Structures are given as structure tokens and as C-alpha cells.
Amino acid sequence: MIRNYFKIAFRNLLRNKLYTTLNVLGLTFGLSCFLLIGLYLFDELTFDQQHNNADRIFRVIEHRKTPAENRSTAAISYKLSEESPKNIAEIEKMARITQFGRDNLGNMTGQKKFLEDITVVNNELMEMFDFEAIDGNPKTALKEPRSMVIVEDLAMRLFGSTKVAGKTIKWDGIEQPFTVKAVIKNHPRNSSFSFTSLNSESTYLSDSSYVNDINRDWSSNSYMVFAMLKKNATPESVSPKMKSLLEANFKPETGTSMVFSLQALKDMHLHSENIINRVVNSNASSASTGSMFYIRIFAIIALFVLLIACINYMNLTTAKASNRSKEIGIKKAIGAVRGQLITQFLAESVLVTFISFVLSVFLVNLILPFFNDFVNKELSLGFSTNYQIWLATLSVILLTGLLSGTYPAFMLSRFSPMLLLKSLKIPNKSDFSLRKSLVVFQFTISVVMIVATIVLFFQVRFVNNKDLGFNKELLLVVDINSGKIRQAAPAIISEFSKIPNVKNVSTTSRVPGEWKNIPTIKVKPMGGIDVHKIAYFLGVDESFSKTFETELLKGKNFAGINDSASVIINETAAKMLNISEPSDQMLEIPERAMGGNFRPLSNNQVFRARVIGIVKDFHFQTLREKIAPLVLGYQKNPIHNIDYYTSRVEAKDIDATLKKMEQILTKIDPENLFEYHFLDQQLALFYAEDARRQSMLIWAALATILIACLGLFGLATYAAEQRVKEIGVRKVLGASVVNLATLLSKDFLKLVLIANGIAFPIAWWATDKWLQEFAYHIEIQWWFFALAGMMAIAIALLTVSYQSIKAALMNPVKSLKTE
Structure with a gap:
């Protein structure tokens, strides 16, 4: 019987070729769009769920409220992370991650070096997470000092092989080499981790200054911390206990409060819009968080696209109903019951949907290579695809077929055979109104x-x-990756300036549109009774304004080395500090923060600076953020060292310009790796x-x-x-x-x-x-x-x-x- 239904359905489809083609095309496009968006959403929604204990792993978030700001940071202090498992029964273990900047990492022959982040973790990270091993045992790899775990990509770059457990590698800035104890697979695209190597935390416990720092550290935001809770433990029970533990050992400044929350690992990717994450993945190009807002938007779009395709089928099928009145009337007259007619029409709908599904799978697989390149993912629709995707897809196909055919089936089967055979036309007044409504909806x-x-x-x-507020075009930014390159700034600027296609050169601690941490400072007019205000800080030289083409509104620019105690402020900072005219007003800056806790400047000295100018506001962060108060200090300052050389270049012979710059840096420091980018591309x-x-x-x-x-x-x-x-x-x-x-x-x-x-x-x-x-x-x-x-x-x-x-x-x- 079922076979006959599909045989009749197939004949009817062939008899009405135009409408069959329109229905198949509509459903094929609808299903293809639905499948592509569905694959994308599934990948986003399953971020970080490849670990066996994902349901018990939480990231610790600190919520700090001060008189100047409120912020949520995905990082806490060393001591709080160390003592919490000992004092809070619900915590099974805690993993720590921090970064010590970047350095050249190479094999022992010195022939291959690559600039990598120095990421330091305790061994609990390897125990907690399931990183797939290629060589060695990741679970125990970081227990001993001077041990490392690297990903397969770095192993191939350094050694040309992934079977390298036991080999040694060396950081330029660290005297002793490290032993590779394990090689793990590259991170999947739906992982929030992006490290290429991990140093064992125990390596640094032999450094007395490091040990002194961590033993006093109850308040910094230097460590991203993951807590794995015991079974049946709830994050809500842990958070207040962490707050109590902190208060028992540390007293925040007056007016400052610190509370904690535990964010589920599976929520990190889609629910971190207002959480500062600057311990790891600080480079904007290496990791980006998703957005639940867009997940909902694209889910709705996918459903609507498919619904519109279903509406097409309903419209066209009911519109052609009159042409089938004789067929339906005869079937009813010879004894066909309504259920049989409904089954027949649903069989037609399911057949059309199945044909469309087969075509859509073919179309999606043609598109996926381009789509993957575009969205930076590794989506697939084949035998290796997650079974959940196929179950969901088949459910959608069945639901689509039934949804498309339900209304036509019930509408066409409800009329009496006498009425159909008498007029050979199906009364369609209400049906026509419904079709109009569906067209309006589409x-x-x-x-x-x-x-x-x-x-x-x-x-x-x-x-x-x-x-x-500045000219971002043709600004070539060269990173300062060694002390030699930093100390030779005057000579490098002079040599860069001699390159024919270089117009201006400036050295800065950060650049506008920075993707790394821009330090913040506490600042107030000297002698004032006001509380300290928060501003961002950039160290620049006298060529900054000319190179970046910013506009000085009032006062004067830096004149040179004698301006080490001078600062220029932006319009927003001027309003915050109630300065309308720069006239050498004195400011005091006692503390700075690098995306975390404020700390006194070196030797607990207060930086006393005089305001010599006001610069027009310019965007030094993304357009998602309002222009904040900014203080521009001279390059030689106690807050932040220079970190970049930025040159305004002409749009010709770029390769020759880059080659000449690399030669200049290599001559000063042969070990330095030349790293550059164009600022507009980074923005x-x-x-x-x-x-x-x-x-x-x-x-x-x-x-x-x-x-x-x-x-x-x-x-x-x-x-x-x-x-x-x-x-x-x-x-x-x-x-x-x-x-x-x-x-x-x-x-x-x-x-x-x-x-x-x-x-x-x-x-x-x-x-x-x-x-x-x-x-x-x-x-x-x-x-x-x-x-x-x-x-x-x-x-x-x-x-x-x-x-x-x-x-x-x-x-x-x-x-x-x-x-």
C-alpha cells in the first residue's frame, strides 16, 4: 500500500513538471540554507564540549567594583586559586594558566625559531582537560620542572615530526632548555584554547622573586583559573566560599568589593561579551568569542527560510487543487476514505522533500569548502559528521515533509465526492485567503x-x-621583540627614516586600535582632594602626532628627551580632570594596571607629570567602546616601555621597504624575528x-x-x-x-x-x-x-x-x- 502511494505520488509529480520543479527548487534552497546555518550553529553551540568532564569544569570570574569602575575579569590571584581546593570541599581541583609575554622558541640546533607566547600552567590543567595525545602522556607531562607540552603544528615546524617526546627546545630569554614531554593534536576550531606550547609552572618555583610574588598575591588578575567541581556540587555553593576565603586573607581598598562567580566551560564562547579575558588569547586575531544574540538571530533565519519553502509547497499545492478535483472525487466515490487520501498527499510531500534533501546535501557539500574558509571552521556533512546532526537533519526532513503536506492533505480530502464530480472544482474561497496570508508572511x-x-x-x-581621529592608512607597525631592539630606538628610527618610501617614524608603547593590553592608570591633579580617576596610558615620542596625524588642540607637543615628565591628555581626560587649558598643571599617577589589578609603580614612587597639551579625541579602542580618558606620556616614562616602531610609508615598493627594515633590525639583533603588520588590517x-x-x-x-x-x-x-x-x-x-x-x-x-x-x-x-x-x-x-x-x-x-x-x-x- 505504501509503495502504491509513492508510485502514484511520483506519477503526479511527473504530470505537473513546472510545479514539481518549483517545489523541489524551493525546498532544495530552503533545506540547503537550513543545513549550512545549522552546521554553523551546532559548531558554535558545542564549543569546548570535547572534554569528558566539561559539565563539571567552570571558569572563575572575578567581579570587582571600585569607586571608578565595575569590571568582570576571567582571572584571579595565585593564592586564591592555590588555597581554594584546600578549603572548599566542593572543588576537586583547580587549573591555572598565565602568560609571561612572548619570546623566540627554537630547537637546540638554533636553525628554526618562532615567536611564541610563553604560556605557563600547572599540571592540573592537563589532568582536567582531555587534549588528544600524539606522543607522550599529557596527563603527567607537566609535573616536573622544565617540561613542556607542544601542539603538533609547532612540533612539525621545529622538528619536522610529531614524534618528538624527549627532545629539548629553548626559549631565548630563559637560560635552561625545556624537555618536550608530550605532543598533542592541534586544537579543534570549536575550542577556546589556542596555545601552541605550555611550560610547567613548577619550573618557576625555583625563582625566589617569583615565589615571593605569588605567596603575597591575593588580589591580582594574573591567572585564568578553571575549577573542576565534585559530582553533585553546584557553582552557586562555591562562589560565596571563595569570597569568604579572600576576605579572611586580604582586605581590599576602601570602596572596593570583590565577588566571584563560576562560568560553565560550555558557556565561555557564547556568554563572555562583558568579561575581560587578557591573561591568554590577548591577540584579537587568535581567538574570538561568539555571541548568543547572533546564534538566536541565525537560528530564527534558518527556521524562517525553511518555513518559507514549506509555505511555497502549501501555496502551490492548494492552488493546483482544482485540477485534481476529478481524481479526488472518483477515489472517494469508489470507497477511498479520508485517511487514505491524506496519506497519499503526505506521501507526495515527503517524496518531494526527500528529493529536495538529496539535492540539498549535494549542494551543501559543493558549498562547504568555500563556506569553511569564510567562517574559519571545519564543518562537514558526510559519514564522519556527528550523529546528532544527522538525527536532527532527518527529523527536520520528516517534519518539513509533514508540515508542507499537512494543510493541502486535509484541505483536499475534506470535500464530498458529489460536490467534486458535479462542479469539477474545489471551493477555494477560504483557501485563497490563506494563500494570500502566506504570501504576505513570506x-x-x-x-x-x-x-x-x-x-x-x-x-x-x-x-x-x-x-x-588619526590616519590609519599605510601605517606599518613593527614589533619590538627584544631588549636590544628597544635600547637601539634612536638608531633604528634614524635608519628607518632614511628608507626612501618611509615618510615618518614613531615609537610607542602601544598603538591606537591596540589588540593587546593597554595599561590603565590612576590619575588626579596634584594636591586635589578628589579621588583618583581611571585613564588609559600610551607612551609615545615627539613624532607620534606627525606620524599618526592626530590633531593637537591646545598647548604644545613633546620636544624631546627633556619631556620625560610631560604628558598630553585627550579631550575626554581633560573634561574628567577639569582642565580647559594646558598650563603645566601637575598630575600624580601612583599606580597602573595591565588589564588586572592596580599596582604601585616601581619603588612605590608616584609619577608626577605636567600637562603640556590637549589632543583631539581619537579612537584607540574599537568602535564598540566610547572614547575613554587617555594620557600620552613621553616614551621614557615609569609606566610602560616602548613596544612598537610605526612608520608611515608610501604605497609603492612595500616589499623593498620591509626587506630594508628587516635588515636594519637583524644587524642590531640577529636573533630577533622580524614581525610586522599594517594597522588598518589589524583594525x-x-x-x-x-x-x-x-x-x-x-x-x-x-x-x-x-x-x-x-x-x-x-x-x-x-x-x-x-x-x-x-x-x-x-x-x-x-x-x-x-x-x-x-x-x-x-x-x-x-x-x-x-x-x-x-x-x-x-x-x-x-x-x-x-x-x-x-x-x-x-x-x-x-x-x-x-x-x-x-x-x-x-x-x-x-x-x-x-x-x-x-x-x-x-x-x-x-x-x-x-x-
């Missing part, structure tokens, strides 16, 4: 997506083109995810519009067929082609206009909510909606006009002969 979603795409496009363009990385989401939204919007247009084309074809005799009569009576085309098109255009009216407020609400993520963003303009509405109308008009004009041009003799 185009409402399409218009919302068009508006969202327009807003996203102009926001990304705004971000890329906004005046940052673009901050908005790379927005650019990806923009493109994904554009393609999803195009898929939505295409599917809706396929359905509209089918309905227009059906409408023209139903009114062919009316058109013939009107043409005989003198109606022009334009009149007839307008007659056939206006009903559909009315539906699109209604869809516009519904879509506009929804689109405004959604895009306005998204724009609030940015401290600086575009204003939503009325013409965004006008443009989207006109595009929808034009698309609908083009879709239906072909059939309308074709029907209007038909010879009336042929259409009236069959009457």
Missing part, C-alpha cells in the same frame, strides 16, 4: 531581512570608513565577525527572496491559467496588453505592500537593538525602509510580470475555443 520575512542587510552593510561601512580584524555575519545575512536574504519568488511565480502562473478565458474576453473587447498585465499583477503587488507595512516596524526594532552593541553607529534612516520596500515590489513585479505579459499576449481565439 514577503514580510523577506523585507525584514532586506532591511537588516542594508543596515548591517552601512554599519560595517561606517566602521571601516569612520574618521578615527579590520575587530570587525571581521561583523563582516562575516553581513555576508551570511546577505546570502540568507537572497535565499529567502529567491524561494518567495519561486512561489510567487507559481501562483502567478496558476492565476493566469485560471483567468485565461477572462483575459480572452477582455482582449476581444479592446483591453490592451498593459491593462491586462496590470490586472493580473495588482493583486500580488497589494500583498507585497501589506507585507511592507508589517515588516517595517519589526525590522526597525531588530536593527535598532543590534546597533546598540556599538558605542558609535549609524542612525536608521527612513530611506532604508523605502529602498527595501521598493526592492520587494520590484522583485515581485518582475516575478509575476512574465506570466502576466505572457497571458496578455496570448491569442484570444485559442483561449476562447475551449469554452
Whole structure:
């Protein structure tokens, strides 16, 4: 019986080739879009879940409130992490991670060196997490001093092999070499870890100054810490106990409070928007967090795209119902019950969906290599794909088939055989109203997506083109990776300046748009009774303003070495400190912080600086953040050393310029690895995810519009067929082609206009909510909606006009002969 249902269904599909093609194409595009977005979302939602104990692992977050700021940091102090497992029964073990900057790491021959982060961990990290071993035993690899774990990529670069357990490697800045105790697989793309090597923490316990520091450290934010709780323990029971443990051993400054929370490992990727994470993964290009907001948006889009494809099937099937009235009537007359007819129509729907699914799997696999490159993932849809994806996919296929066919099946099977055989036409007044509603729904979603795409496009363009207060173009930034390169700054600047294509050179501690930690300082006017305010700090030289093309509003620039006690402040800092004119006002700066706890300057001295100028505000962070108070100190200052040489270059012979710069640095320090980037490219990385989401939204919007247009084309074809005799009569009576085309098109255009009216407020609400993520963003303009509405109308008009004009041009003799 079931086989017969599918045999009849297949014959009916072949009999109506146009409508079958439209249905299959619509469902294929809908399923392809759904599968691609579904694979992307599954990857995002399963971040960091490859570890066996993932459900029991939590990251410790410190929430610190001071008179100047509130911040949440994914890091705590050494002593709190060391003592918590001893004093809190719910904690089974704690893992620590910290970084000691970067250094050249090489094999013992010295022939291969690579600049790597110095990441230091205790062995509990290896016990807690399941890093897949290639060589050695990661679980015990870091128990001994001077032991290391490296990933397979680094092993191949250093030794050309992954079987290197027992070999030794050396950091340039550390006297003794390290022994590789284990090699682990490269991190999967859906992992928050990005380290290439790990040093054992026990290595540094022989350093008395390090031991003295950690034994007093109850308040820093120097260690990212993971806690693995015992079974049945809850994070809510641990947090207050950590607070009590801290208070028993450390008293915060007056007005400062510190509380803690435990963030589930599986929540790190998607729920860390307002959490500072600067212990590891400080480089913006190496790791980026996801967003639950966008997960919901794309999940809704995927469902809507698939729903629109299902609506197409419903519309086209019910529209063609009248052509099958005789078939249905005869079947009912000879004894077919309603359930059998429903099963037959559902069989047709499931068959169409299955055909579409097969085509969509083929299409998705064609697209996936390009899609993976675009979203920086390793998605697949094949035999190796996670079984959960296939179960979900098959469930969606079945649900899609049933959803698409349910309404047509119940509608077509409900009429009596006498009525069907008498009129050979199915009464469709209510059905026609439903089809209209479904078309409105389709185009409402399409218009919302068009508006969202327009807003996203102009926001990304705004971000890329906004005046940052300095000229980001053709700024070549060279990293200072050794003490020799830092100490030779005057000579290097002089040599760089002699290169023909270099216009200006400046040395700074950080650069605007910095992706690493920009230090913050406590500052207030000297002698004032106000509490210290918080500002960011950049060390610069006298060429900074000329090189970066910032605008000095008042006062003067740095004059040279004698300005080591001078500072220039930005407009925001001037307002905060109530300084309207720079006149050598004295400021006191007692402490600084590198993304964590404030600490006194060296030797507990207070840096006393005089204000010599006010610079126009410029963006030194992303446009998601408002311009903050900024103090520019001269390069020789007690707060932060210089870390970059930045040159403004001409857009010609870039390779020759780079080669000459590398020769200059290599001559001073042959061991130094030449590292550089263009600042505008680095800034673009901050908005790379927005650019990806923009493109994904554009393609999803195009898929939505295409599917809706396929359905509209089918309905227009059906409408023209139903009114062919009316058109013939009107043409005989003198109606022009334009009149007839307008007659056939206006009903559909009315539906699109209604869809516009519904879509506009929804689109405004959604895009306005998204724009609030940015401290600086575009204003939503009325013409965004006008443009989207006109595009929808034009698309609908083009879709239906072909059939309308074709029907209007038909010879009336042929259409009236069959009457």
C-alpha cells in the first residue's frame, strides 16, 4: 500500500513538471540554507564540549567594583586559586594558566625559531582537560620542572615530526632548555584554547622573586583559573566560599568589593561579551568569542527560510487543487476514505522533500569548502559528521515533509465526492485567503531581512570608513621583540627614516586600535582632594602626532628627551580632570594596571607629570567602546616601555621597504624575528565577525527572496491559467496588453505592500537593538525602509510580470475555443 502511494505520488509529480520543479527548487534552497546555518550553529553551540568532564569544569570570574569602575575579569590571584581546593570541599581541583609575554622558541640546533607566547600552567590543567595525545602522556607531562607540552603544528615546524617526546627546545630569554614531554593534536576550531606550547609552572618555583610574588598575591588578575567541581556540587555553593576565603586573607581598598562567580566551560564562547579575558588569547586575531544574540538571530533565519519553502509547497499545492478535483472525487466515490487520501498527499510531500534533501546535501557539500574558509571552521556533512546532526537533519526532513503536506492533505480530502464530480472544482474561497496570508508572511520575512542587510552593510561601512581621529592608512607597525631592539630606538628610527618610501617614524608603547593590553592608570591633579580617576596610558615620542596625524588642540607637543615628565591628555581626560587649558598643571599617577589589578609603580614612587597639551579625541579602542580618558606620556616614562616602531610609508615598493627594515633590525639583533603588520588590517580584524555575519545575512536574504519568488511565480502562473478565458474576453473587447498585465499583477503587488507595512516596524526594532552593541553607529534612516520596500515590489513585479505579459499576449481565439 505504501509503495502504491509513492508510485502514484511520483506519477503526479511527473504530470505537473513546472510545479514539481518549483517545489523541489524551493525546498532544495530552503533545506540547503537550513543545513549550512545549522552546521554553523551546532559548531558554535558545542564549543569546548570535547572534554569528558566539561559539565563539571567552570571558569572563575572575578567581579570587582571600585569607586571608578565595575569590571568582570576571567582571572584571579595565585593564592586564591592555590588555597581554594584546600578549603572548599566542593572543588576537586583547580587549573591555572598565565602568560609571561612572548619570546623566540627554537630547537637546540638554533636553525628554526618562532615567536611564541610563553604560556605557563600547572599540571592540573592537563589532568582536567582531555587534549588528544600524539606522543607522550599529557596527563603527567607537566609535573616536573622544565617540561613542556607542544601542539603538533609547532612540533612539525621545529622538528619536522610529531614524534618528538624527549627532545629539548629553548626559549631565548630563559637560560635552561625545556624537555618536550608530550605532543598533542592541534586544537579543534570549536575550542577556546589556542596555545601552541605550555611550560610547567613548577619550573618557576625555583625563582625566589617569583615565589615571593605569588605567596603575597591575593588580589591580582594574573591567572585564568578553571575549577573542576565534585559530582553533585553546584557553582552557586562555591562562589560565596571563595569570597569568604579572600576576605579572611586580604582586605581590599576602601570602596572596593570583590565577588566571584563560576562560568560553565560550555558557556565561555557564547556568554563572555562583558568579561575581560587578557591573561591568554590577548591577540584579537587568535581567538574570538561568539555571541548568543547572533546564534538566536541565525537560528530564527534558518527556521524562517525553511518555513518559507514549506509555505511555497502549501501555496502551490492548494492552488493546483482544482485540477485534481476529478481524481479526488472518483477515489472517494469508489470507497477511498479520508485517511487514505491524506496519506497519499503526505506521501507526495515527503517524496518531494526527500528529493529536495538529496539535492540539498549535494549542494551543501559543493558549498562547504568555500563556506569553511569564510567562517574559519571545519564543518562537514558526510559519514564522519556527528550523529546528532544527522538525527536532527532527518527529523527536520520528516517534519518539513509533514508540515508542507499537512494543510493541502486535509484541505483536499475534506470535500464530498458529489460536490467534486458535479462542479469539477474545489471551493477555494477560504483557501485563497490563506494563500494570500502566506504570501504576505513570506514577503514580510523577506523585507525584514532586506532591511537588516542594508543596515548591517552601512554599519560595517561606517566602521571601516569612520574618521578615527588619526590616519590609519599605510601605517606599518613593527614589533619590538627584544631588549636590544628597544635600547637601539634612536638608531633604528634614524635608519628607518632614511628608507626612501618611509615618510615618518614613531615609537610607542602601544598603538591606537591596540589588540593587546593597554595599561590603565590612576590619575588626579596634584594636591586635589578628589579621588583618583581611571585613564588609559600610551607612551609615545615627539613624532607620534606627525606620524599618526592626530590633531593637537591646545598647548604644545613633546620636544624631546627633556619631556620625560610631560604628558598630553585627550579631550575626554581633560573634561574628567577639569582642565580647559594646558598650563603645566601637575598630575600624580601612583599606580597602573595591565588589564588586572592596580599596582604601585616601581619603588612605590608616584609619577608626577605636567600637562603640556590637549589632543583631539581619537579612537584607540574599537568602535564598540566610547572614547575613554587617555594620557600620552613621553616614551621614557615609569609606566610602560616602548613596544612598537610605526612608520608611515608610501604605497609603492612595500616589499623593498620591509626587506630594508628587516635588515636594519637583524644587524642590531640577529636573533630577533622580524614581525610586522599594517594597522588598518589589524583594525579590520575587530570587525571581521561583523563582516562575516553581513555576508551570511546577505546570502540568507537572497535565499529567502529567491524561494518567495519561486512561489510567487507559481501562483502567478496558476492565476493566469485560471483567468485565461477572462483575459480572452477582455482582449476581444479592446483591453490592451498593459491593462491586462496590470490586472493580473495588482493583486500580488497589494500583498507585497501589506507585507511592507508589517515588516517595517519589526525590522526597525531588530536593527535598532543590534546597533546598540556599538558605542558609535549609524542612525536608521527612513530611506532604508523605502529602498527595501521598493526592492520587494520590484522583485515581485518582475516575478509575476512574465506570466502576466505572457497571458496578455496570448491569442484570444485559442483561449476562447475551449469554452
